[in-house]
Amino acid sequence: MAGADTHNSAAWLVDRHVEDGRGDRVAVRCEGTSTTYAEVQRELFRVQHALADLGVGAGDRVALVLNDDLTFPSWFLGAQRSGVVPVPLSTMLTAPELGAIIADSGASTVVLSAAYADSAATISEAAPAVRTVIIDDQVVPGTTLSWGAFTDTSEAPVAATTTESPAFWLYSSGTTGLPKGVMHVHGSQQATAATYAAEVLGVSPDDRFLSVAKLFFAYGLGNSLTFPFAVGGTALLNPHPPTPASFVALIAAERPTLFFASPGFCAALLDVGAPADTFESVRATITAGESLPADVQTRFAELTGRPVLDGIGTTELLHIFISNTLDSQTPGTSGMLVPGYDAELRDEAGALVTEPDTPGFLHVRGPSAARGYWQREDATATAFRDGWVRTGDVYTRSADDRWTFLGRNNDMIKAGGIWVSPAEVESALIEHPNVLEVAVVGARNDDGLEEVVAFVVPASGAQPDAAELERHCRDRMAAFKRPRRIIVVDELPKTATGKIRRFELRDRLDDEPGST
Incomplete structure (x- = not known):
């Protein structure tokens, strides 16, 4: 060009x-070998x-x-x-x-x-x-x-x-x-290094980078290649499927300074009782992929004694563009704009949403934006327009510029004629000690009306009682937001990047027993 x-x-x-x-x-450490x-x-x-x-x-x-x-x-x-x-x-x-x-x-x-x-x-x-x-x-x-x-x-x-x-x-x-x-x-990787890595994480040659997320997708690529190589740091690579036990051992052995995970993996580490001294070398934990519930953020920060920074990024923007920072974390939010990026909210007609705490569709522009989708002209025209990327996420922005995730465009639930955020209901349910993970979806009842349904993964050794979880929700949210069905499952279906495949849960509802 x-x-x-x-x-x-x-x-x-x-x-x-x-x-x-x-x-x-040392650029790379992998299974005890330095390169x-x-x-x-x-x-x-x-x-x-x-x-x-x-x-x-x-x-x-x-x-x-x-x-x-x-x-x-x-x-x-x-x-x-x-x-x-x-x-x-x-x-x-x-x-x-x-x-x-x-x-x-x-x-x-x-x-x-x-x-x-x-x-x-x-x-x-x-x-x-x-x-x-x-x-x-x-x-x-x-x-x-x-x-x-x-x-x-x-x-x-x-x-x-x-x-x-x-x-x-x-x-x-x-x-x-x-x-x-x-x-x-070719300019995309340097852009993420100059913005998120430098401005938010303050990376240096002395940092050692360990990521649960694999290199094959955007989050992991930044964590384990772009960011360490940009400053001459060390990438700690793990060729095996990640498990809480293996990562407790890996963190203790390799002593990373920056630990990149998903919200679900942080919850799993809490669930297995990872020792606090495991994280002595870690100066910050970073999460992305799904919204980090406030309760998990608070408990993981207490466990590690260091900041836990949740943020949002997309494959189209390559890495995180809204994030909490080392000096400021607001549990339950994605934080503030990363320097170098702009964001705005728009309604269904494309008009700007400027009132604080009003839901809108998130649009972002910045130096790491992709140039479109391969051989997908219609999809490119929809997602990339006038320099802005339409992320498909529904967000609110507070008066002090904190951004809060409500759900994906097609994941929002309209119960009783009122919009319900899956993330809000999930954050409330995951506060219960018997709950490890939760996903909330909308489904039609026998009358054809949309209602809130929660799929719950139990914590280790726990057997969540649906009636108890219903009482837990009653104390924390308005009646129209509360799940009408609570279904206990062994695991949640996820994409390779850790995002919950909610459409599979909706498809499963006809075959699953539940509680009302």
Whole structure:
């Protein structure tokens, strides 16, 4: 694009440290092994030579189905350094789901961790553009190549990219339909580092970054790659599925200074009784993905003795743009605007909502905004307009500029003709000691009227009584907001990014017993 500055995200995140004499700093720690920035740079060269050997050039896509280990940043940044567009995908998806998304992306090359080698044939069959499948340290005879076969780590050139050049795609998790490819440019990662990481977290080279969220989606990508590499810090990578017990051990062993989690994971750590001294090294905990209930925020801050910062970000904006801060946390809210971003609320007709504490649809603009969705012109026109991104979230803004999440556009409930926020009801229910997680949805009763229904996951060893939970709600909210049914479940269905799949809960209602 005319006027765009010369910039390559990979070179900025890695080469800069090597050139400035910081190549011996530890960039990545994974399962007890340390990798320096100079060593990471050589892995980028190795990827670049592999791509060249395979005939993959600037603008081509390479799909990545990789665990959180050194292979991920090597391929993600190595592709960027050559002007190739990496497309990281969820390791939680099935082979047919991966095949459909890879076909949509038009990727010619797929890179898999060995754990997903069995998906290779299905992916290749579903995605005809795929010419090559590379598997980390393993070969499926006749169909794939081994990453170990590529050994050239000699210096490779940096592609002539700008801040507006295509850099990477992230497929939005979505709750229905095929996910959309969100197209980001080379300036996007630096923008999140200069805003949220610098202005809110005050990151430094001494920080050690540990994230429950994986690298394959926006939140994890910032937490475990962009932010540490931007300042020459250390990313603590965990290639295994996260569990409370494993993270208690990992935090104690690796001593992160910044801990990134989801609200549900914080609740789970509280539920298992994580020892307070586990978090001695942590200077702040950051949550995103779902709204953090006030009670969980308060209890986790008491456990750690450090600030707990909830915020909101989207794949389209790449990371958090409204957040609580190190100096100011308001439990139950998303906080205040991150410097560098603008936000406003609009009603259904598109008019500005300016009255405090009045619900509206959240629109955001900022330097990390994506350039649209791949081959989704209608969806792009709806979500991206005049520099603003329509997030699909319903929010209020207080007189002192605190922003509070009420629900997604299609999750709001109209009970008795009055709008009800699922987040408000969930925050009340989760205060009960027998409740670990809760999701509230709207459903039609036998008379065709919408009513509030709560799905509750019990705390460890607890057996919540629906009548007791009903009394708990009666003391905390108006009658029209109270759940008319309370259903106890073992777990809540979630997307790969940790968002609750509420449509599945609504679909399940006809088959679940409940209490009225």
